[in-house]
Amino acid sequence: MTKPLSGPRWPARWRWSEPMLTLTPNLSNPDESYARLIAAHEELSEAESHAMNARLVLILMNHIGDERVLAAAMAVARPER
């Protein structure tokens, strides 16, 4: 029957389609957004900053929702081993 599960399983209809992760420039104002990200960390300790980043990832992850896009983004972000 099915193989032992290692990672999440993809519904069949997803398997062959291209991930729809946007990697072309998409920010309406890149300098503004980047400055906002840095400013959002102002006066936070390193631990607080890490915690905030983690919350931010989760919030954005939920906003995106689509498993394929998230998986593609994680693959792009992860350093090669």
Next chain:
Amino acid sequence: MTAPIATPEIPAQRQNLAFTLYPYVKSPDQEAVARRHPVVVVGAGPIGLAAALDLGRQGVPVLVLDDNEGIGEGSRAICFSKRALEICDRLGAAGPMLEKGVVWNLGKVFHDDRLLYEFNLLPEAGHAFPAFINLQQPYFEKFLHDTIVAVQAAGAPIEIRGCNRVEAVTPRTDHVALDVMTPDGPYRVEADWLIACDGARSPLRGMLGLGFEGRVFEDNFLIADVRMTADFPTERWFWFEPHFKSGASALLHKQPDDVWRIDFQLGWDIDRKAELEPARVRARVDAMLGPEVEYELVWTSIYTFQCRRMERFRQGRVIFAGDAAHQVSPFGARGANSGIQDVDNLCWKLKLVLEGMAPERLLDSYDAERVHGADENILNSTRATDFITPKTPVSKLFRNAVLDLAATQPFARSIVNSGRLSVPCTYDGSSLNGPDCENLPARTRPGSPVPDAPVADGWLLQALGGGFTLMTFDAEAPEVIKAHGVIVRRLALTATGNAALQARFLGEAPAAVYLIRPDQHVAARWSRYDETAVRAALARALALE
């Protein structure tokens, strides 16, 4: 194949039995030369008892061997799921379970001293059984045994032998030979088929040299069952990093008899003996409940958890079921509940094979289907355990970020995982599944367990019972179909005026015909009756193809 265990200790009655149920009695087999039995079950835990009951009720002679004389003290399992209760109902044992058990629907999740959110299991209406009951495992086993006694009196061929410890198994081509130790010394029996229900440490697995691969979680959990009359509500309360510091996580859950299950996560490097000192346990419980609450310690124990399974559950004529075959962490209540589903899946197949109505390879579908179920359970309980006990600093960072957000953001509550509670598995892709019919609801596709629903004189699952059934909804079909030596009985239903049947089995369709297996899983379904198609699907469900 294997030599007897080195030191043949005489099995003696364990001191702390909650119930003595099958005291040692010398059997004539002990004087005979290896008497042959169609089915021997090793282990009279919940899974072995359920297997004996299922087979015995169907007239299959079954001998159960257990190294004790009854049920050990201490609760272990407390949450029994709807599907396990439905199966016990088919076995005639669910009534007292439901009567004694505590029904609960509400859960609360805390982080530190903050209530993050509440959840309601919100059981769907139109089912005979609730989503869960809480019941101490010894009661669950006792009610199964009571039912065995009742059906024995009515002639069911079940025999349980206490203080009979299996010490060696020798697989042969057409049977399995067993060496058994008793207070009167050793003897030998033979089994056409052996069901190994000898628990997570399964001596039989060891005797056959079979592996049990998986993950050990490096954490200890202190279980304390306390009796108190405090009026905490009948809810499941779970704390991550509780302010009372009794553990890295904590659980409080009601059981019958004013007993509460308390569970503390203690970490890896602990002195287990010291942690079990009553004073030490009390200090933790006091911190949680408050110093003014009076209680009695009923049972305490420290557990480590594993998620693992055997590669194959069928090894020739030896078939593994329950914890012997697979083990999960208790978050999600999937241990005993999934073992009961093993029994449900296995017994009808074994009966048909024994009677020569189906080929032995039907039993390979037990392996495929229940391995699939075990993988689903292992995946779910591994994920819950990883959330509860994060393994790396970064996984703890994300875990706590989820908890922080959960207090205010509903989306984060869906990620919080203190155990995804046991639901039955659908045998998608099983070789026994026949054709599906477009337009019928996905939840009742081939391989899925039939969802209960109210019907004219009771409940659908009770009306289905335990044979092959042709369930027709506003469709014509013969009352009885005889094919491949099996009798398929028709259950004629109408969805008119029955919203539950309509939604669960028809959707938008005007009519449907379902072929149901003896374990109440869907084998195939069509828009109307077609004799050739039903015969073919039945052949497939019997592994005749």
